[in-house]
Amino acid sequence: MNRTIITLVGKDHTGIIAAVCNYFAENNINILDISQTTVQEYINMMMIVDLSEFKKSFQELAEDLNKVGEKVGCSIKAQHEEIFDMMHRI
């Protein structure tokens, strides 16, 4: 298991999560958990995904997510889960 956190922020509209999920489906990235909130018209979304079947490099993932983000007008970031675990769990 290679757990990675995807975060997305931007102005909400239809099709944002669909676009991200499509990319994951096409690239063998399994989604383990999704949570999101919408405050006024802005969406904050977090996904926990598994990259063990993903064939490209982390750098390519970051670049691809930038492209998907540009299409749907959101900022999308990928980070290894450990940074959050280290900071928020003793």
Next chain:
Amino acid sequence: MLELNEVFETNAMISGENLDVRTITMGISLLDCCDSNLNALCDKIYNKITTCAENLVTVGDEIGLEYGIPVVNKRVSVTPIAIIGSSACKTSDDFVMIAQTLEKAALKVGVNFIGGYSALVQKGMTKADEMLIRSIPRALACTDHICSSISLASTKTGIDMDAVKLMGTIIKETAVETKDNDSIGCAKLVVFCNPTDDNPFMAGAFHGITETDCVINVGVSGPGVVKTAISKVKGENFEVLCETIKKTAFKVTRVGQLVAKEASKRLDVPFGIIDLSLAPTPAVGDSIADIIQEMGMERVGAPGTTAALAILNDQVKKGGIMASSYVGGLSGAFIPVSEDSSMAEAAEIGALTLEKLEAMTCVCSVGLDMIAIPGDTPDSTISGIIADEMAIGMVNQKTTAVRLIPVIGKKAGDHAEFGGLLGSAVIMPVNKYGCLDFIDRGGRIPAPVHSFKN
């Protein structure tokens, strides 16, 4: 399972509050490079650094990308060059040649600084130590990536006043050599009392002789994160204030610990220490002065500032020590003037004086740092300021340092521009009364008693 708000809290620290890992510093021992032939010595130094640190920059950038946290600087520290060059160097020019070799190695591996153009002379200078010290003005003028530090005092040995006197002159000469760039050479030169062997921060980093062959030390940062956290407890009592700083320091240090462990694994080099120091940059919101002001000071330098800094320094340590088992280096709060925009502003309007800064150094982790002073300040006065700071460190058993920049051709109230992370600052006035006869005495100030403490 992680919560949405935790993930967004971390990312807000990174994107909005300037949380970063300030430096991954690889300490490299050059003891096995020693040779009596200067050319052979230089070849060995170049080969050792470029082999050990070959992947340092790539790995630092990779980690930054994968964890989404900027790893700002990648640096190297080496064994004090006065020791390494002692049998090969017959003149100061020979030492300059080593400095140029280090510069070449820095360019090759892509690090932004190599620290360790250093001598440890707290009890006395060898011939090599003195030659290295006399070579500093030229070495720093003909290189861009080399940092020099000289240890002049310690609690156990006292203060080497001959070296203090010499350094007053050397700092001025370094200023003159780089006078066309607001004497920037002095920004790469620091003198210490009780220096640490594993400090990852420049200009004072060197790889101590008791250290292992190659080691990874990491310096974290995050003044903006602490400031934001404190702003949420406005008006609360000191218990709440301390608790808030401690918790924030814990979170910041954990990130450093993760990056250090990961860098150590990927480079196959042992992990040394995390330095907890809160290090500011000239960027807005990345300031120690802002933290002090958020605590309740109208301006940093106002009465109460020393107490506020003491709280900050202590709570940062308490939080950080819980977060990592190996804490070292300087680990506290840095108070450089030019590198901290709010500190520079306070100096500009007269809220912060050299004397108040000296008092603040009694409770923080470094000393008089990045302070621009008039270019015509006498050598002996610079030595006097150094002696005062060394005495504070010696008596209080703590690290203190002095990094002064006598800006040639400028006077108090003028401005000096150093650029980049070094920032800019107003030139602060220095007490005009002299101490020449005191500095001219020569010899050593004995170590203080270690009992009868009251």
